[in-house]
Amino acid sequence: MSSPIIEIKGMHKYYAMDGVQVHALRGIDLIVNEADFLAIMGPSGSGKSTLMNILGCLDILDEGSYFLNGQDVTHMDSDDLAILRNREIGFVFQSFNLLSRTSAIENVETPLIYAGVSRKERVERAEEILQRMGLGDRLHHMPNQLSGGQQQRVAIARALVTEPTLLLADEPTGNMDTATSQEIMDILCRLNEDEGLTILLITHEPEIAERAKRRHILRDGRLEKAI
Amino acid sequence: MSWLSAVMLALNALWRSRIRAMLTALGVVIGVASVIAMVSVGAGAQKRIAAQLASMGTNSLVVRPGSMTRGGVRTGAGTKSTLSRADADAIRDLPGVVAVAPSIRTSAQVRYRGTNWGTAVEGVTPDFTQVRSWPVVEGEFLTEQQVNGAAHVCVLGQTVAHELFGIASPVGETIVMKGVACRIIGVLKEKGASAWGSDQDDSVFLPLTTVQRKLMGVTHVDRIEVETSSREVSFEVMKELKRLLSKRHRIAKDQPEDFRMYNRAELAQTSEESARVFTWLLGSIASVSLLVGGIGIMNIMLVSVTERTHEIGIRMALGARRRDILWQFLLEAIVLSGAGGIIGIILGIGGAIALSKFSQFPVSITPWSVVVAFLFAALVGIFFGLHPARKASHLQPIEALRYE
Numbered sequence: 001m002s003s004p005i006i007e008i009k010g011m012h013k014y015y016a017m018d019g020v021q022v023h024a025l026r027g028i029d030l031i032v033n034e035a036d037f038l039a040i041m042g043p044s045g046s047g048k049s050t051l052m053n054i055l056g057c058l059d060i061l062d063e064g065s066y067f068l069n070g071q072d073v074t075h076m077d078s079d080d081l082a083i084l085r086n087r088e089i090g091f092v093f094q095s096f097n098l099l100s101r102t103s104a105i106e107n108v109e110t111p112l113i114y115a116g117v118s119r120k121e122r123v124e125r126a127e128e129i130l131q132r133m134g135l136g137d138r139l140h141h142m143p144n145q146l147s148g149g150q151q152q153r154v155a156i157a158r159a160l161v162t163e164p165t166l167l168l169a170d171e172p173t174g175n176m177d178t179a180t181s182q183e184i185m186d187i188l189c190r191l192n193e194d195e196g197l198t199i200l201l202i203t204h205e206p207e208i209a210e211r212a213k214r215r216h217i218l219r220d221g222r223l224e225k226a227i
Numbered sequence: 228m229s230w231l232s233a234v235m236l237a238l239n240a241l242w243r244s245r246i247r248a249m250l251t252a253l254g255v256v257i258g259v260a261s262v263i264a265m266v267s268v269g270a271g272a273q274k275r276i277a278a279q280l281a282s283m284g285t286n287s288l289v290v291r292p293g294s295m296t297r298g299g300v301r302t303g304a305g306t307k308s309t310l311s312r313a314d315a316d317a318i319r320d321l322p323g324v325v326a327v328a329p330s331i332r333t334s335a336q337v338r339y340r341g342t343n344w345g346t347a348v349e350g351v352t353p354d355f356t357q358v359r360s361w362p363v364v365e366g367e368f369l370t371e372q373q374v375n376g377a378a379h380v381c382v383l384g385q386t387v388a389h390e391l392f393g394i395a396s397p398v399g400e401t402i403v404m405k406g407v408a409c410r411i412i413g414v415l416k417e418k419g420a421s422a423w424g425s426d427q428d429d430s431v432f433l434p435l436t437t438v439q440r441k442l443m444g445v446t447h448v449d450r451i452e453v454e455t456s457s458r459e460v461s462f463e464v465m466k467e468l469k470r471l472l473s474k475r476h477r478i479a480k481d482q483p484e485d486f487r488m489y490n491r492a493e494l495a496q497t498s499e500e501s502a503r504v505f506t507w508l509l510g511s512i513a514s515v516s517l518l519v520g521g522i523g524i525m526n527i528m529l530v531s532v533t534e535r536t537h538e539i540g541i542r543m544a545l546g547a548r549r550r551d552i553l554w555q556f557l558l559e560a561i562v563l564s565g566a567g568g569i570i571g572i573i574l575g576i577g578g579a580i581a582l583s584k585f586s587q588f589p590v591s592i593t594p595w596s597v598v599v600a601f602l603f604a605a606l607v608g609i610f611f612g613l614h615p616a617r618k619a620s621h622l623q624p625i626e627a628l629r630y631e
Contacts, residue, residue, distance in 0.1 A: 058544060058624045079548045086546020097541045097628070101243050113232045114546040158545070 003070045005166050005198045006032035006055065011064035013050050024050040026221035028064070032166075035196040037189070039209035041226065042218035049170075051218060052202050056089055056168050057081045069165045086114050090159025094171035096151045098143040098158075104130060105139040108158045115162060129157045133187070149180040156187060160197075167191070167199045173208055185211050228551050237558035244531075251527045252567035255607065258517025259571025259600045260578055265513040266596035267579035269506025271589035276502045280495045286325075286458050287358055287492075288465055290318075290451040290472070293485040308447035309476060309485040312435065315352075315451045317475060321467050323460040326354040329448040331438050335404040337387065337431060344390045347430040348404060350438025350448075358452045359418075366398040366413030369434050377436035381409040384428040385417040402431075407441045409433060458492045465490055510596070514603065520567065521607030528560050528615035539619055540627030553620035560612020561605065568604030572597055 013025040024047045032038055042048045053059035054066065057073055060081075066073045069088055076084065091097070098107050108126035117125070130139055133153040143151055152172060159167055169188065173181035189211055191197040201212055209215050215226035241248040292309045315329035331350040336343055352374050356362055363382065373380055381402065388397050397411045418427040439445055453468065455461040465488055472486055532539075539552055547555075576592055583590035 053625050056544070058628070079550075082543065082546055082548040082551075085544060091544050097537075097544070099538055099541060102239075110542065111545040113236070114228055114542075114548070114551060116228060118229075119232070162546075 003067070004031045004033045005036070005069055006030060006200070007065075007067040009065050011054070011061050011066065013047075013054060013059075014062050015050070024221055025054075025061075028221075028223050030216075030223060032198060032200060034165075034198055035192065037192040037199045037201070037213040039201045039203060039212035039215045040218055040223070041202075041204060041206070041209050041215060043204065046218045047221045048202050048204075048218055052168065052170050055200060056091060057085050082114075086111055086162060088165045090156075090162065090164040090167045092152070092155050092159050092167065092169040092172045094174035096143070096148075096155045098151055098154060100143060103140045103142060104135060104146070104154045104157075107143070107154055108161050111158060111162045125161055126157070129161050130154070133157045147180075148176055149183055152176070152180075152184050153187065156184075160191070165198060167197055169199060169201045171203055172201070173203070173205070181208065228547075228554075233551075233554050233558055234562075236555050237562050240555070240559055241562060247527065248563060251524055252563045252570070254520030254523035255517065255564045255567025255604050256520075256571040256574060258514070258520040258607075259568050259604050260575035261513040261516050262510060262600040262603070263572060263575025263592070263596055264578040264582065265509035266506060266600075267575075267590045267592045268582065268588065269502070269509045270591040270593045270596070271583070273499070273502040273506055274591045275589045276498050280491075280498060281360065286455045286461055288453040288455065288461060288468065289489045289491065290314075290453065290468065291449070291487050291489070292447070293483070293487055308445065310448050310451055311446065312448060314472060314475060315448065317471060318451060318453055318468060321464060321471065323455050323464045323467075324453055325456050326357040326454040328352055328354040328358040328452045328454075329435060329450070330355065330452070331435060331443070331445070331447070331449045333438065333443055335431075335442065337391065338403045339391045339400065342391060344387060346384075346387050346390075348438060348442065349430055349432050350435040350442075351432050352435050354454075355432070358454045361418055362416050363413040364416045365396065366411070368413055369432065374434040374436055376434075377440055378434055379407060379409045379437065379441075380412045380434065382413040382415060382432040383411060384415055384430040384432070386426055386428040387431055388414050404431070405442050407437070409437075458495070461490055461492045517600070517603060517607060520604075521564070521611040524560055524563055524608060525611035525615060528556060528612055529618070531559075532556065532615045532619040535619075536622060536627050536630040539622055540624055540630060543622070543624040544628060549620040552622075553616045556616035556619045557609065557612045560616065561608040564604050564608025564612075568601045571604065572601060575600070 008028055008030040011025055011028040012023070014021055014023055016022070028051070040048065040051065050059070054061050057068065057076075060076075061074065068084065071084065073081070073084065099110065105123070105126050108130055109122045112122040112125065127139060130136060133156060135150060135153055135157070138146060138150060143154070146154065167188075172188070173184050176184065185208060188199055188201070192199050192213075199212075201209070203209050217224045217226045290310065310329070312329050315327045318324060319327045329352060333348050334345065335348045336345050351369065353369055353371055356368050366382070368382055369380065372378075383397055391397065391402065392400070397414060399411065401408050401410050403409075415428070415432070421427050433442070435448065453464065455464045468488065469484070473484060476485055478484055542552065576597070579590045579592050582588060
């Protein structure tokens with residue numbers, strides 16, 4: 001069997017808040033294998049965002065080790081982390097984080113620009129993936145002309161266009177009504193089941209977490225298996 | 228990220244806030260345009276001065292007699308009658324000397340049939356036209372034989388020709404001054420006012436000997452003008468000339484000389500130097516506005532970085548490296564200043580041309596001022612764009628993402 005997508009051992013993270021040092025993550029061990037679908041739940045202030053930032057290579061850990069798809073992230077510099085984010089990770093955020101005043105297709109093209117893909121190929125790949133997300137007729141719409149569900153589908157398309165090994169979804173349904181939430185979760189489940197995409201989902205809603213294959217709870221900076 | 232994509236990103240971002248981009252570039256437009264217009268005005272003045280100097284003959288020295296001291300009263304330069312035509316002939320043999328023109332000057336009432344005109348009368352030699360860069364337009368100039376034979380011939384300046392003959396041709400006619408009748412053999416080209424404001428065309432030119440013997444009854448000359456092969460040589464010639472005349476006039480080392488020399492090259496250098504300083508002054512005043520335009524770019528880019536912090540965060544999450552962000556913002560600043568530079572060049576050249584049309588002020592658009600102004604504008608873009616771009620590229624991804 002190949003190496004796990006995520007392999008974390010004894011991870012600690014501290015940060016200073018108003019001059020007081022906060023021990024945010026207190027020894028986390030985590031293994032996520034290929035085609036896994038793991039939900040991490042936890043009350044606010046439990047360190048979910050800190051964990052998400054480190055998993056997404058947006059921040060670095062203070063102690064322990066982190067291997068992403070076999071690569072040691074622990075001591076990487078900011079440029080290497082940027083390349084890793086570009087190649088290995090697709091982000092889906094609660095607030096969509098689409099580039100404003102930038103069309104759906106341009107948003108989806110953006111990670112490919114940083115990957116150095118030619119314009120022609122970028123347009124082809126972005127169009128194809130937006131069509132798969134059911135947005136073939138919204139290619140040139142601006143984010144503010146799209147509904148919340150549509151915006152999140154653009155964000156998923158943007159996350160998938162680089163064919164990442166890991167999809168990180170941070171409260172992807174947080175701003176949505178139940179129907180739209182289910183629609184987004186359907187898409188994620190399908191990606192996991194049909195295409196074997198590894199997904200790590202962070203949420204505080206039990207009914208959303210229900211749809212993942214495994215569930216962990218983050219409490220006071222430590223991970224526990226959920227019953 | 229490829230260069231093309233980087234430039235496209237910058238252009239897209241500028242297009243999204245085009246009003247602001249235009250206003251920002253306007254500072255550079257005005258700066259570049261004013262540098263080009265001002266330097267053109269300065270260069271125009273420089274050119275006009277150079278033309279005036281050329282018409283005076285800038286490679287020339289003028290020798291005049293020294294002052295006379297009679298019973299303790301010193302009467303001033305040119306009052307002694309010590310220079311002669313023989314001095315002029317001796318000067319002609321000095322190395323570096325191209326032409327020598329001795330002359331004497333008086334005034335006379337010139338009569339032609341029923342009319343008359345009071346004017347200056349100058350006795351000159353054939354080298355006169357070369358030394359003063361002053362050709363004839365009709366007929367011909369005085370010859371060596373006419374000077375040697377004290378012939379009764381003359382050449383008219385334009386003003387005299389006009390006053391006595393109107394539009395008719397004076398060549399072949401005879402005029403009379405101080406009882407001497409002279410046949411007119413030529414007319415000089417119009418010369419205009421001298422640098423000191425007198426009308427140079429208001430003069431009649433006779434052979435030197437004719438004026439000395441027939442009109443004045445003297446043997447000296449008023450001045451000797453010497454043309455040298457170049458401006459640089461003139462300073463050397465001046466030293467040689469001093470030695471030669473001192474020897475010819477038997478002046479001991481401790482005695483004052485009985486002649487004075489003026490080097491027009493010195494005057495030319497001074498005038499040209501002041502014109503150059505004038506150009507630099509105008510140029511540097513104008514470049515202050517270019518600097519202000521650059522600060523405008525920095526100001527707007529800093530605001531833009533703050534406003535787009537969230538965007539920077541998103542781009543970083545999607546895999547933009549620091550240098551990608553740096554180039555995005557730097558390119559925006561360079562595009563702003565570059566576009567401003569190009570528009571400024573067009574406006575500056577247009578403004579200079581308009582200025583010369585409406586004010587009759589001489590304007591000369593120099594290629595180097597255009598090139599320098601544009602390069603300066605581009606540099607302003609890089610210099611003032613670098614700080615905001617660095618600031619953007621050093622944002623922490625998580626903080627930038629969280630920023631609303």
